[in-house]
Amino acid sequence: xxxxxxxxxxxxxxxxxxxxxxxxxxxxxxxxxxxxxxxxxxxxxxxxxxxxxxxxxxxxxxxxxxxxxxxxxxxxxxxxxxxxxxxxxxxxxxxxxxxxxxxxxxxxxxxxxxxxxxxxxxxxxxxxxxxxxxxxxxxxxxxxxxxxxxxxxxxxxxxxxxxxxxxxxxxxxxxxxxxxxxxxxxxxxxxxxxxxxxxxxxxxxxxxxxxxxxxxxxxxxxxxxxxxxxxxxxxxxxxxxxxxxxxxxxxxxxxxxxxxxxxxxxxxxxxxxxxxxxxxxxxxxxxxxxxxxxxxxxxxxxxxxxxxx
Amino acid sequence: xxxxxxxxxxxxxxxxxxxxxxxxxxxxxxxxxxxxxxxxxxxxxxxxxxxxxxxxxxxxxxxxxxxxxxxxxxxxxxxxxxxxxxxxxxxxxxxxxxxxxxxxxxxxxxxxxxxxxxxxxxxx
Numbered sequence: 001x002x003x004x005x006x007x008x009x010x011x012x013x014x015x016x017x018x019x020x021x022x023x024x025x026x027x028x029x030x031x032x033x034x035x036x037x038x039x040x041x042x043x044x045x046x047x048x049x050x051x052x053x054x055x056x057x058x059x060x061x062x063x064x065x066x067x068x069x070x071x072x073x074x075x076x077x078x079x080x081x082x083x084x085x086x087x088x089x090x091x092x093x094x095x096x097x098x099x100x101x102x103x104x105x106x107x108x109x110x111x112x113x114x115x116x117x118x119x120x121x122x123x124x125x126x127x128x129x130x131x132x133x134x135x136x137x138x139x140x141x142x143x144x145x146x147x148x149x150x151x152x153x154x155x156x157x158x159x160x161x162x163x164x165x166x167x168x169x170x171x172x173x174x175x176x177x178x179x180x181x182x183x184x185x186x187x188x189x190x191x192x193x194x195x196x197x198x199x200x201x202x203x204x205x206x207x208x209x210x211x212x213x214x215x216x217x218x219x220x221x222x223x224x225x226x227x228x229x230x231x232x233x234x235x236x237x238x239x240x241x242x243x244x245x246x247x248x249x250x251x252x253x254x255x256x257x258x259x260x261x262x263x264x265x266x267x268x269x270x271x272x273x274x275x276x277x278x279x280x281x282x283x284x285x286x287x288x289x290x291x292x293x294x295x296x297x298x299x300x301x302x303x304x305x306x307x308x309x
Numbered sequence: 310x311x312x313x314x315x316x317x318x319x320x321x322x323x324x325x326x327x328x329x330x331x332x333x334x335x336x337x338x339x340x341x342x343x344x345x346x347x348x349x350x351x352x353x354x355x356x357x358x359x360x361x362x363x364x365x366x367x368x369x370x371x372x373x374x375x376x377x378x379x380x381x382x383x384x385x386x387x388x389x390x391x392x393x394x395x396x397x398x399x400x401x402x403x404x405x406x407x408x409x410x411x412x413x414x415x416x417x418x419x420x421x422x423x424x425x426x427x428x429x430x431x432x433x
Contacts, residue, residue, distance in 0.1 A: 045319040049387045053352060053380050147321040147391065219382070222353030223339040231354040232378065235391070242321060 002285045008278035012271055019267035025088065026260035029253045033183065036144065036250035040180065043246055047239050054236050056219055057229050058196060071195075074171035077112045078135065078160055079103060079190075080153070080241070082177040082248045083120035085142045090259035092178065092186070092252055093122035099188035100176040107174070115160070115170060119153060119245070135160075145249055150242035157241075158234045161194055171195075173237070177244035178251035184258075186251035193240050194233070312346035313365045316386045318372060320393040326370060332363040333386055335379050342379070350382040357421060359396075359429040360388060371396040373429035375422055396429045404430070 081100040083093040100123075104114045115135040118124050124137045136156050141149045163169025173194040179187045221228045316333060318326040334343045336358035344351065357375040364370060377390035404426040411420035 039322065042323045043321065045317065045324050046321050046389060049317070049319060049380070049389050050378075053378060053387075053389070056352060056380070056382075219350045219352040219380075222337050222342065222351060222379075227338070228352055228354055228378075235378070235389075239321065 002281065005278060005281045005285060008274055008281055012274045012278065015267050015270050015274065019264055019271065022260045022263040022267060026257055026264055029257035029260060032143070033250060033253040033257060036246065036253055037180070039144070040243070040246045040250055043239075043243055047243050050232070050236055050239050054196065054232055057221070057225060057232060071165075071171040074110075074112055074165075076115065076165050076170045077107050077172040077174060078115045078117055078157060078170040079107070080117045080157060080173070080175045080244075081119065081123050082175070082244055083118065083123035083126075083142070084248075084252045085121040085139055087122065088259060089252055089256035092255035092259075093120065093126075095188040096176055096178050096248075097123060097126050099190055103174060103176060103190045107172075112172070117153075117157060119248075142245070142249060142252060145242070145245035147238075147242055150238050150245055153245070154234065154238040154241050158237055175240065175244055177248045178255075180247045180250040180254065183254055186254055193237055314344070314346040314348075314381075314384045314386050316362055316388070318360070318362075318388040318390070318393060320390050325390075325393045325395060326362070326372065329365040330362045330386075331365055332361075333388075334361040335374070335388065336360075337379065344379070344381050344386055346384055348381050352380045353378065355379055355388070355390070357425050359425060360393075371429045373399060373426045375425065394426065394429070399426050399430050401427065401430055 079100060081096060083096050087093070100116075104116075107114050116127060116132065117135050118127060118137040119139070120142045121139045124134065124139060127134050138149070138153055157173055160168075160170045161173050165171055172192060174190055174192050176188065176190045179189045181187060313329040313331060314333070316326070316328060316330045317324070332343060332345050334341060335353075336342075336356045337353040338356055339353075342351075342353065355374055355377045357373075360372045360374050362370040362372070372388075373394045373396065374388065374390040375392040377388065377393070380387045380389070404423050408420060408423035408427060411417075411423055
């Protein structure tokens with residue numbers, strides 16, 4: 001075998017091996033999207049009911065609560081960024097990081113200090129490489145987050161917002177995650193969790209209510225509106241974080257499936273063009289051999305013809 | 310036919326039970342509360358404890374609920390729980406083992422959880 005041909009053959013073998021891996025990863029990711037989507041759907045009733053309850057308390061009572069009222073001049077904000085633990089998911093993590101950077105920029109422009117809370121090894125690595133301060137980070141569960149993980153993430157955030165700003169607490173709580181729109185579309189989005197933007201929630205609720213033709217009833221609170229709100233808001237934060245984690249997990253799998261699909265397609269194309277080249281090289285080798293034989297034979301014939309005379 | 314109310318019992322990660330009921334008894338932080346159809350709109354904080362649902366066909370469903378909320382409006386009752394287990398789903402032996410272990414380790418929260426589970430099954 002010619003040297004050229006051998007090189008092509010080796011490269012084809014290498015690309016085929018890579019293709020097998022990317023194909024397997026694509027199929028694993030595809031099967032996990034379904035599972036992740038199901039988890040998002042299963043968490044929906046709780047989230048909807050909880051949002052409803054929070055809206056009811058916030059609009060139905062005149063209680064002033066630290067977590068619902070906006071601070072006059074907020075000076076510190078916490079940003080929770082959700083990225084993935086593993087790479088090979090296209091632009092998934094970097095899109096979320098970019099969104100967080102934009103949000104941080106905006107908050108800084110508004111004169112607020114930003115504390116970074118990060119989920120996922122990729123985000124931690126990004127901040128670590130740039131030697132930025134990370135307030136807290138969690139890794140190891142972005143593939144399939146459980147409610148306990150969301151609780152773990154929520155605990156220091158709730159503590160931070162309940163602490164006075166002067167003592168190292170924060171005034172606002174923002175979250176950056178990747179919204180799962182469909183198999184093909186995932187958007188990195190940011191949103192403010194606390195203080196609750198009541199105008200937004202009540203307007204949304206009112207639209208919904210108008211559609212259903214009902215008004216939020218006047219609730220009786222047990223034991224009291226303050227206590228209910230005290231108990232409700234941490235759960236609300238946890239549920240929001242849980243939902244964000246689940247959506248991010250679904251998005252991560254979808255992004256990975258897409259990235260691996262294009263990698264598999266590229267590998268296929270590469271194999272095709274490499275085998276064309278290998279075929280051409282083999283053909284050239286054969287042609288050369290034939291012309292060598294023919295040339296050799298005719299040289300021999302010439303030589304014998306010469307010696308005969 | 311007695312009046313009915315619609316019950317949705319949801320845990321953080323799944324829908325546990327939903328259906329029609331005539332009476333729901335739950336334990337809030339300020340004591341047990343019974344909700345029947347036509348109750349005043351209510352929003353309360355739940356203690357961990359068993360929740361009893363008397364369904365409209367006369368059966369009784371008992372659920373162990375560990376913290377959460379009860380909300381009632383428009384004849385629709387929502388029970389939101391971080392963790393909720395139907396009495397049928399609870400493994401008694403496992404709960405007993407958990408109770409003993411919790412007692413041995415003096416883990417009050419775990420002991421309470423196991424206790425609630427067992428009470429949901431035995432109905433005391």
